[in-house]
Amino acid sequence: MTGVVVARPDERRSRYCPVECRECGAVVLAAKFSVQHTSVQWDAAAVRQCTEFARRAAVGEQTPLIERCDAMRASIETAALEGWLPVSPP
Amino acid sequence: MNDRSGVRSIDAGAPPTRFARGWHCLGLAGPFRDGSPHAVEAFGTKLVVFADESGELHVLDAYCRHMGGDLSRGTIKGSSIACPFHDWRWGPDGKCTKIPYSRRVPPTARTRSWPALELNQQLFVWNDPQGSLPPADVTIPRIDGAYSDEWSHWTWDSLTVDANCREVVDNVVDMAHFFYIHYAFPTYFRNVFEGHIAAQYLKTRSRPDYEPDARQAAGTAEIGLVSEAAYYGPSYMIDYLSYDYHGVPMDAVLINCHYPVTPERFILQWGVIVKKLPGLSPEQADKVAAKFAKFVGLGFQQDVEIWTHKSRIDNPLLCADDGPVYQLRRWYEQFYTDTESIPADMVARHEFEVDTSRAVEAWEAEVAANLAARQADTSHAGVSPA
Numbered sequence: 001m002t003g004v005v006v007a008r009p010d011e012r013r014s015r016y017c018p019v020e021c022r023e024c025g026a027v028v029l030a031a032k033f034s035v036q037h038t039s040v041q042w043d044a045a046a047v048r049q050c051t052e053f054a055r056r057a058a059v060g061e062q063t064p065l066i067e068r069c070d071a072m073r074a075s076i077e078t079a080a081l082e083g084w085l086p087v088s089p090p
Numbered sequence: 091m092n093d094r095s096g097v098r099s100i101d102a103g104a105p106p107t108r109f110a111r112g113w114h115c116l117g118l119a120g121p122f123r124d125g126s127p128h129a130v131e132a133f134g135t136k137l138v139v140f141a142d143e144s145g146e147l148h149v150l151d152a153y154c155r156h157m158g159g160d161l162s163r164g165t166i167k168g169s170s171i172a173c174p175f176h177d178w179r180w181g182p183d184g185k186c187t188k189i190p191y192s193r194r195v196p197p198t199a200r201t202r203s204w205p206a207l208e209l210n211q212q213l214f215v216w217n218d219p220q221g222s223l224p225p226a227d228v229t230i231p232r233i234d235g236a237y238s239d240e241w242s243h244w245t246w247d248s249l250t251v252d253a254n255c256r257e258v259v260d261n262v263v264d265m266a267h268f269f270y271i272h273y274a275f276p277t278y279f280r281n282v283f284e285g286h287i288a289a290q291y292l293k294t295r296s297r298p299d300y301e302p303d304a305r306q307a308a309g310t311a312e313i314g315l316v317s318e319a320a321y322y323g324p325s326y327m328i329d330y331l332s333y334d335y336h337g338v339p340m341d342a343v344l345i346n347c348h349y350p351v352t353p354e355r356f357i358l359q360w361g362v363i364v365k366k367l368p369g370l371s372p373e374q375a376d377k378v379a380a381k382f383a384k385f386v387g388l389g390f391q392q393d394v395e396i397w398t399h400k401s402r403i404d405n406p407l408l409c410a411d412d413g414p415v416y417q418l419r420r421w422y423e424q425f426y427t428d429t430e431s432i433p434a435d436m437v438a439r440h441e442f443e444v445d446t447s448r449a450v451e452a453w454e455a456e457v458a459a460n461l462a463a464r465q466a467d468t469s470h471a472g473v474s475p476a
Contacts, residue, residue, distance in 0.1 A: 033411075064285055
């Protein structure tokens with residue numbers, strides 16, 4: 001586990017759930033209002049731990065300009081499919 | 091938020107009393123190098139921009155520390171700006187360099203010099219209420235197309251907007267307004283906020299029910315537009331766009347930037363370059379850029395119409411299919427917070443992907459209804475007796 005991630009405030013009720021990446025073990029908070037919607041809160045430690053971000057940062061990319069990590073996205077989708085990341089409208 | 095009868099109230103709040111820390115683009119650099127000083131009203135004061143003998147641009151407070159003369163009405167003399175009132179000379183670093191009628195310059199004679207940067211053929215000024223110099227890791231990125239013969243020249247336009255500049259920044263997360271205000275049809279919408287960067291990934295379709303003359307004239311009846319836009323700091327957005335131009339894939343870069351004049355007024359500016367299509371002359375490429383810029387300008391005019399009539403709202407009421415307004419505003423707050431007091435969550439990475447499926451379904455129905463109504467109008471007009 002990385003440190004405690006604090007989700008940014010939103011007016012809408014978001015049921016954030018910790019999700020661990022199956023690739024690198026980085027932990028984020030994820031929430032889903034629907035199957036397509038996804039909100040992901042990272043902290044600095046999780047960004048550092050992400051192997052895809054590290055690989056791309058090594059060739060000069062800035063992590064804020066990386067649209068997503070595919071492994072983390074897959075881990076979140078799996079969590080939703082397996083039912084322990086609730087898909088719930090606000 | 092809701093009163094006893096269940097009515098939601100608006101918290102209008104108040105615009106911040108300070109101005110955002112960060113690089114702000116003042117416009118294309120070239121026009122500032124015409125041999126004259128230029129006045130820029132920004133950050134609640136007046137600035138003077140002038141070019142020294144080597145052509146390098148400098149920014150100082152406009153009001154002379156001697157008797158308050160306006161340096162922007164003065165004259166460039168060598169590498170100093172001379173006040174029109176008593177000819178006091180001020181150098182690029184803000185030090186008084188000469189007082190021709192006096193034997194000596196007071197050692198404390200120094201005015202405010204603003205850090206300036208020229209990049210992408212544009213001039214930037216650094217604002218920091220704490221007075222610190224710009225850190226290297228928050229600089230403005232270079233746009234390769236701005237330095238390439240394969241791209242057009244910049245177009246450049248501006249508008250004065252009587253509202254707080256947070257209104258334009260809110261657009262970063264506002265998926266639905268693209269349909270209602272800009273007559274685009276978003277199908278994909280995602281934001282990433284991290285550090286001083288706020289990115290927006292957007293895909294849109296064209297609107298067959300809405301092809302105004304201006305849009306047709308602009309040749310931007312695009313079939314699918316892909317946009318990757320990001321704010322670098324509080325006010326400078328680079329938007330890399332790919333769209334279809336009469337069946338040919340086009341690449342364009344759009345700058346959307348602003349600087350505050352007062353807490354209730356800002357100058358909105360935009361510029362466009364396009365990649366030259368094979369066989370296009372530089373003049374033709376500039377025309378394509380101008381048409382695209384005109385289309386963008388129409389969009390901004392529609393935004394301005396909304397901004398200058400709407401209420402400031404600190405507590406927007408959001409539905410499930412809105413973007414991350416609160417998260418964006420939390421990111422934006424960092425530029426109004428002393429650097430040593432920025433909490434981790436203001437700058438931590440946040441990703442938000444809007445579910446566009448319901449919106450696409452609703453908008454397809456709306457577009458179909460508009461087309462059917464237009465069809466009915468046309469047929470009716472066709473058979474109606476004279």
